Amino acid sequence: MENIAGRKSALNWAVHLSVLALVALWVLPTFGLLVSSFRTGDQIAASGWWRALTTQEQQLSPIRVEGEEVERNGAYEIAGTLFPRARSTVSVWGTSSRAIDAYKAGETADLDDGETLTLEADGSYLLRSPVSLKDTRLPRIFATASQPPEFTLANYRTVLFGKSTGTSIGQAFLNTATVAIPATVIPILVAAFAAYALAWMSFPGRALLVAAIVGLLVVPLQLALIPLLQFHNWIGIGKGYLGIWLAHTGFGLPLAIYLLRNYMVGLPRDIIENARVDGASEFEIFVKIILPLSFPALASFAIFQFLWTWNDLLVALVFLGTGNDQLVLTGALVNLLGSRGGEWEILATSAFVSIAVPLAVFFAMQKYLVRGLLAGSVK
Amino acid sequence: MHPALQALLIIVLGVGGCVGYFWASNLVLDKVIFPARGDRAARNIARAGAVRPWLFLMPALVALALYLAYPVFATLWLSVTDQKQGGAFVGLDNYSQMLGEAKFWESMRNNLMWLVVVPAAATAFGLLVAQLTDRIWWGNIAKSLIFMPMAISFVGASVIWKLIYDTRPEGQAQIGILNALWLNFDGGIGSLLMLKLLPVLALAGFAALVAWVGWLFARPLAGGAPAERAAALVPLRLFVAAAALWLVWKSLAGIAGIVMASPPYGAPQTWLTLPYWNNFFLMAVLVWIQAGFAMVILSAALRAIPEETIEAAILDGANPFQIFFRIKVPQIMGTIVVVWTTITIVVLKVFDIVLAMTNGQWETQVLANYMFDKLFRAGDWGVGSAAAMAIMLLVTPILVWNVWNARKEMR
Incomplete structure (x- = not known):
């Protein structure tokens, strides 16, 4: 009898496991789409939905510097952050699509016309210029950052x-x-x-x-x-x-x-x-x-x-x-x-x-x- | 008028109209035409009783005749006429034109593959899940989740599976789970097990099953009991045996192909453009949807099996596999056939999945989408109707069988 009981429980385990596998196979496709619908386009393009809960090192889409211009010590400054909401960490960045990893976080880039741009690891930037920046095209930042998991309802809106x-x-x-x-x-x-x-x-x-x-x-x-x-x-x-x-x-x-x-x-x-x-x-x-x-x-x-x-x-x-x-x-x-x-x-x-x-x-x-x-x- | 208001109005009108029609027509019948009064009361009641069923049936019959029966004949007529010649009768010209098109034969070939693979796979998965979930405590939850795709539209399912099959260029992160898995295979021992041994075993199992069914049908021909050699069934038996032989041959060829093939390991694949194989990736979507249907029906059938037969088998020392294949499956064979034919009909009409995922490109065309192409893109009603008749022709055996069964049951 012991023998039979033992076999039965092994078989039982096999049944539970195979049903679990089948259910996973049947639910995962829909679940993947559901998870994707709460991620931003950048996140979806950078990693599969199954990585949605891990921190991602990914290249962000270019972000143009913007903000109020402030005059300080004879120079004009614009300060802002790349990440108004999420807490991401910048590793490398650049100001042109050809050199997206030209600078490390915290370094200062010298742009044309005496402008300088500094980007900290937490995403805050400071653009400094000797002349007013009004009505000029501000530079774009190509940053690579590790982002914590983030979900959004923006897609549904x-x-x-x-x-x-x-x-x-x-x-x-x-x-x-x-x-x-x-x-x-x-x-x-x-x-x-x-x-x-x-x-x-x-x-x-x-x-x-x-x-x-x-x-x-x-x-x-x-x-x-x-x-x-x-x-x-x-x-x-x-x-x-x-x-x-x-x-x-x-x-x-x-x-x-x-x-x-x-x-x-x-x-x-x-x-x-x-x-x-x-x-x-x-x-x-x-x-x-x-x-x-x-x-x-x-x-x-x-x-x-x-x-x-x-x-x-x-x-x-x-x-x-x-x-x-x-x-x-x-x-x-x-x-x-x-x-x-x-x-x-x-x-x-x-x-x-x-x-x-x-x-x-x-x-x-x-x-x-x-x-x-x-x-x-x-x- | 706003469509939503219009919808509300039509609901009120439709329901009100129905109630009004049935109420008023009954009233007129009983009070005006055949009043149950005076010296002819008995005769009038009998006559009203004879007319009333037709009053009840009338709206449904009109709608059925107009929306389903008439179109069959109208389409038949369209298929032997030519719109460009002002609807002139052209005999079988449309059919011969259709038979001359490579796209039509591609559709036929694909439809036949769908017909073999999808009902077989969906029924097999359904039976497997139904059996496995029968005795476990969370079986109902599992069944509910596997049944869920039934509620999802074919188009929605296509979007879901397109994400699975998605391809990014080499070097970028793959966001389609199939490619992400594929890139894990490098031609080593794991790849050998998963991509060679497993498919070969599956195909061999399928071939064995088909051979067994074919043998069941062919055996009486070779001389069995005289009762089994009913003359009317001989063509059917021959046909099934031949089809089984062909399928076994195809499976063996497939096994050989898998053994010989050297897949491009390490490179992401665009699954939906791989000729021949992409058909199977489309079929997976329908199997995913239909397996739940098969499971629900077969699970009910399994529960209806008399407990004594199983207990007797256990006492006789049968193992779980013997109980399943030799006690349970034979008893639910009738239900399996019903599930199989129901899914077959769905497969014959499959349209949305192909339209949404490949639109018939890369050799994935099927009859229904071919027909839609002809009717509404090429505007060729003749050939389009001929293609519709081809679908009808494929459905007809099932139609006859269903009607025959229903009549048998009525008696």
């Missing part, structure tokens, strides 16, 4: 409210919500009535209809793009929100009907028969009995549909315009990947803004999502 990103992610966020919420709400009721008819009313052709809906579940929506765009142009709504709401409704219906029907079939027959005997109409049965009882299935579908419409790219590319007032988050991200592929602080932050809502929904309503998945596929 830039991405959400700044105009410099070309496409405003904040606006795209609103656009996405505008697409996703009606496209989630509208199909539910339509599907619920149909599912009730398919589950609890008998009529010729019912089995055929259920089979047809199962078939439509897998029809690729790629086939629907051009014909539906033509149709929308023909009825005069063209590209726009109305079109995409209708499209998402149509595409979401098979899954909605399928999920809800499977759930409603499982409701106890007695309740419905009793209500019928008591003289309730089918409409009353549906509204007062079926709908409240089906809440878990309705919630499952709502989550599916919300995640799908929020995360969708293809339908939005085809049925929405490309203007700022109609660009959704996924579309904006693809544009950013094309135009600013190297600026990871913008990309990472934008990506996080776009996945924050689905992740919140996911963690809050995971129970219903799992239930829906199981009802939708284990057959």
Whole structure:
């Protein structure tokens, strides 16, 4: 027995360790992006995100001397610091991109026209000149410094409210919500009535209809793009929100009907028969009995549909315009990947803004999502 | 009008319209057309009962017909006409033009690779995690974390993985974790273990699994019990056996390739531009997303296995691996097939990942992105629709199988 117990515990350890490794493998990619979204562009470029918590020796992007000019002892001085907030330590520095390590910290550089520039290790500098420095181009400092770990929210400010990103992610966020919420709400009721008819009313052709809906579940929506765009142009709504709401409704219906029907079939027959005997109409049965009882299935579908419409790219590319007032988050991200592929602080932050809502929904309503998945596929 | 207001209005209108339609149509049916009064009350109630299902179904049926059924036929029609000739019928010209394009065959080849690798890898990872987390106390937390990528959009996932594959020129600090890891390999014993032995073992395992499945299908052909030699299944058995043989051959060739290859150690790689291999880097994204789905379904199936079968196996002295492969896996085979086909459908439609990461460059094109290129960049509706029909054709076997299963279940 001892032997068996010993083997078991070794195996147990192996199980714990492999699960830990797998979880790490699955979480690290997202975590890396999350960490990156709180780092400055310089930090991201200088070291991998896994070094974010260590002190970094890195070359800073050039900083131009600036500050109030003060006259002292016949000379004009400008004093300031490279690091208004963080406590970094300068090791070497220079005043031109060709000699970035010309001076050590604390040394004084002689510039043209009798100017001198001193940079201390703590980043404070002093520019001294015999003549006034007003309206002249002040020198730039190319410093290499070791920086303590630092995280910033500036990326989120830039991405959400700044105009410099070309496409405003904040606006795209609103656009996405505008697409996703009606496209989630509208199909539910339509599907619920149909599912009730398919589950609890008998009529010729019912089995055929259920089979047809199962078939439509897998029809690729790629086939629907051009014909539906033509149709929308023909009825005069063209590209726009109305079109995409209708499209998402149509595409979401098979899954909605399928999920809800499977759930409603499982409701106890007695309740419905009793209500019928008591003289309730089918409409009353549906509204007062079926709908409240089906809440878990309705919630499952709502989550599916919300995640799908929020995360969708293809339908939005085809049925929405490309203007700022109609660009959704996924579309904006693809544009950013094309135009600013190297600026990871913008990309990472934008990506996080776009996945924050689905992740919140996911963690809050995971129970219903799992239930829906199981009802939708284990057959 | 502001879009947000418009959205609010459409929600109110949509929901109100639905409720109004169902309420009013029921009212009209019961009070006006077939009133349950007078001498024909009984007949009227029966007639109203016959009509009512169609009232309930109508909005859904109209939407389904218009948004899913009609487009299939419209696309079929577009694929045999030419827009430039004013929509004239051109027969199979679009198809022959498509079949003549190298990009199309590249897409087909890549799609087939996706079809083999992604469902297999996602299902395998899902099964592995489902089994491992079954009995440990923090299993639910682990499952929740592995399930999480399901909520992330394909585009968001592409950004996440682009950071992993990021490349900086030699000499600069690598910020992509893959390159940072890669630079640790120098061709020594560690590299040999991780980059040669491990992949060879994985491929050999895959080949063995495929060979086993192929053998299961082919064995009855070689003369088994007569009950197993149903004539209808012979083509299917032949097809699976041939596919398995081809996959085994491919895996063996892959093993040979890995053994012979001399990777460029020490130099950062631009992973997404390495022809052939970049496909696998794109597939990793989808495997990462879909493994959670497979895990959730398979974990439920594993829990539903009757406890007695496992206890009996333990009493008979089976080790954990035997229990897993010979007791558990056969009992959840049906679920594995369902998961596999569901992921297959996702793979057939994969579009966002390729668009966001490479846009089909460097030989990574897939059918859905090829189709999108043709439809909306080249503006060639004929060939684009032909490509859409090709996707439909690949989906059809699964569609038929699903419908067949659903009908069987209804009876």
